Every structure is written in C-alpha cells, then in structure tokens.
Amino acid sequence: MRRLASLLLALGLGAGLGAGLVVAAPLAASAHDVLERTSPADGTTVSTMPASVVLTFSEDPLTIGAQVVVTGPSGPVSSGAPTISGRDVTQAVAPNAPGGDYTVTYRVTSDDGHPVSGTFSFHATIGLDGSTATAGATVHVRPVETEEQAAARSSLLVPVLLTVVSTILLLCLAGYLVLRSREADRRPEETRPSQPG
Numbered sequence: 001m002r003r004l005a006s007l008l009l010a011l012g013l014g015a016g017l018g019a020g021l022v023v024a025a026p027l028a029a030s031a032h033d034v035l036e037r038t039s040p041a042d043g044t045t046v047s048t049m050p051a052s053v054v055l056t057f058s059e060d061p062l063t064i065g066a067q068v069v070v071t072g073p074s075g076p077v078s079s080g081a082p083t084i085s086g087r088d089v090t091q092a093v094a095p096n097a098p099g100g101d102y103t104v105t106y107r108v109t110s111d112d113g114h115p116v117s118g119t120f121s122f123h124a125t126i127g128l129d130g131s132t133a134t135a136g137a138t139v140h141v142r143p144v145e146t147e148e149q150a151a152a153r154s155s156l157l158v159p160v161l162l163t164v165v166s167t168i169l170l171l172c173l174a175g176y177l178v179l180r181s182r183e184a185d186r187r188p189e190e191t192r193p194s195q196p197g
C-alpha cells in the first residue's frame with residue numbers, strides 16, 4: 001500500500017508540475033499592454049475618413065517610443081507624432097487622405113517596458129479630401145510580419161518548449177517509478193524486510 005501511495009504521489013506531482021508550467025507560460029506573457037479596441041474598428045467600413053485614428057490599450061502605454069503609421073491608397077498619411085492620453089494613443093491623419101483601404105501599423109512601449117506592436121485595417125468610403133473610394137478596388141493586403149512580431153513569436157516558443165520537455169521528463173520519472181515498483185513485486189524477498197516471528 002505504501003508503494004502504491006508513493007507512486008500516486010509521484011504521478012500527482014508530475015501532473016501538477018506539468019499543468020502548472022502550462023498555466024504559468026501564458027500568464028508571464030500577459031503582463032504586456034494589450035490593444036483593446038481601435039477607432040475605426042478593425043475590419044470595418046466608415047462612411048467618411050476620420051481626422052485621426054485612436055488605439056485604446058488595456059493599460060497606459062509609456063509616452064516614449066510610440067509610433068503609428070496610417071497607410072492608404074496614396075501611401076502613408078500619418079500627420080505628426082501620436083499623442084498619448086491615458087490608455088488612448090491618437091494619431092492625426094493628413095487632410096489630403098483619400099477614400100479607400102487603410103492599414104494602421106502601431107508600435108508602443110508597454111508599461112512593463114516591452115514593445116507592443118501590431119496592425120489593423122479599415123475602409124473609408126469618402127476621403128478627407130472628398131474623394132470616393134473606387135468600387136472594386138478593395139484589396140486587403142496584410143503587411144508582412146515585422147521584426148518585433150517575429151521576436152515576440154520566438155520568445156513564446158521558449159516557455160512552450162520548456163513545458164513540453166519538463167512534461168516528458170516528469171512522465172519518464174513516473175514510468176521509472178512504475179517499473180521499479182513492479183520489479184519489487186516480482187522479488188518480494190529481496191526488497192521487503194522479513195516479518196518478525
């Protein structure tokens with residue numbers, strides 16, 4: 001009975017540690033400021049091009065290192081540097097911005113000091129210059145992955161690999177204990193002390 005108990009304890013510890021690592025890995029990454037919403041919202045169509053785009057994060061981003069590039073049919077139309085007010089990052093748009101498809105690429109410094117970057121897109125039917133988007137010219141082009149996005153993806157790989165490796169190690173340990181206890185069952189005289197008279 002004692003052997004079975006220690007075996008179950010080992011299995012329980014293994015499963016507990018494995019599960020703990022799986023839970024801890026994404027928690028460590030969630031300390032970043034996350035983009036909660038944008039104006040205009042991602043994937044939406046607005047009748048008129050707004051004079052500025054607003055990005056709202058889960059926490060206040062740092063005032064340094066913020067960059068918002070608004071790119072439309074005529075190229076980049078960002079006007080000046082973005083302004084940060086609390087959780088909102090506002091980027092003004094040049095008054096000659098035409099109607100059409102827009103992609104916004106952002107990079108801010110999270111309050112934990114890490115860079116947070118991404119992209120979203122929207123469609124403006126009428127531009128700030130009064131022009132109307134040409135029908136049928138709607139081509140949604142996803143920009144290629146930036147260096148920051150690639151780095152964030154590879155940094156996520158480390159905790160995932162650690163979790164997989166440690167889970168395998170713990171399963172091996174549990175398997176070893178099972179085999180050892182079976183071996184002990186086969187040779188009871190060698191492992192069990194003889195009961196006194």
Ligand SMILES: [Cu+2]
Nearest residue numbers: 031032112114
């Ligand atoms: Cu972070």
